[in-house]
Amino acid sequence: MKQLENTFKLACLVNGKRTELEIDSSRSLLDLIREDLGLKGTKEGCGEGECGACMVLVDGRAVNSCLMMAVQVHGKEMVTIEGIKGKDGGLHPLQKTFIAEGAVQCGFCTPGLIIASEALLRRNPKATLEEIKLELTGNLCRCTGYEKVLSAVEKARGKK
Ligand code: FES
Ligand code: FES
Structure with a gap:
């Protein structure tokens, strides 16, 4: 070695x-x-x-x-x-809403988006749409146009 x-x-x-x-x-x-x-x-x-x-x-x-x-x-x-997992060891609420909202296409950006969203919702479980947008400004996605991503994060609020 x-x-x-x-x-x-x-x-x-x-x-x-x-x-x-x-x-x-x-x-x-x-x-x-x-x-x-x-x-x-x-x-x-x-x-x-x-x-x-x-x-x-x-x-x-x-x-x-x-x-x-x-x-x-x-x-x-x-x-x-x-x-990143749900309390039962299965999918995390953010993972579920990303799937449900169709917020994943090629998926390259998805781990980073989930991590950034999780950090936000841990410190601010009631984050507004504007706060979510601001938090995710550092995460680029070339596929989804962001609408579905934002909607997925909004739907995961309060589901932890
Ligand atoms: S690979 Fe680290 S910010 Fe792009
Ligand atoms: S889903 Fe392809 S870069 Fe975001």
């Missing part, structure tokens, strides 16, 4: 599971998620903070993982799209 030059012993919670691994300290959070942890639901779009496809929750806040270093989640709790 190749010896890493600047290793860092990372310990964090990933989708509720204590996770420890040795990483190169220059690893991006997105590479950690997709390559080291094998959680491919988090997507790489622009790679420079413009599209929101790579969003995950870090201590409950939605962040673009392409802009963060993996070491920044040390000691923190991270949730990726794989960790």
Whole structure:
């Protein structure tokens, strides 16, 4: 195995599971998620903070993982799209309303949209349409035209 030059012993919670691994300290959070942890639901779009496809929750806040270093989640709790579930372990209310409203086409943006919406509804369960629009300005979707996405998030309000 190749010896890493600047290793860092990372310990964090990933989708509720204590996770420890040795990483190169220059690893991006997105590479950690997709390559080291094998959680491919988090997507790489622009790679420079413009599209929101790579969003995950870090201590409950939605962040673009392409802009963060993996070491920044040390000691923190991270949730990726794989960790977003309903109380019964099945689909989360947002996942159900995205499906019901037809808010998913190619699906590339969907994990990021669900993460951003979840972050908003956790801190503001009664978010207005305007607040939802504002929250999702960092999430680009080239397929849906956003109407169905907004409607899906509105319908998920208060369903947690
Ligand atoms: S891939 Fe991170 S914001 Fe686009
Ligand atoms: S569903 Fe295709 S980019 Fe949003």
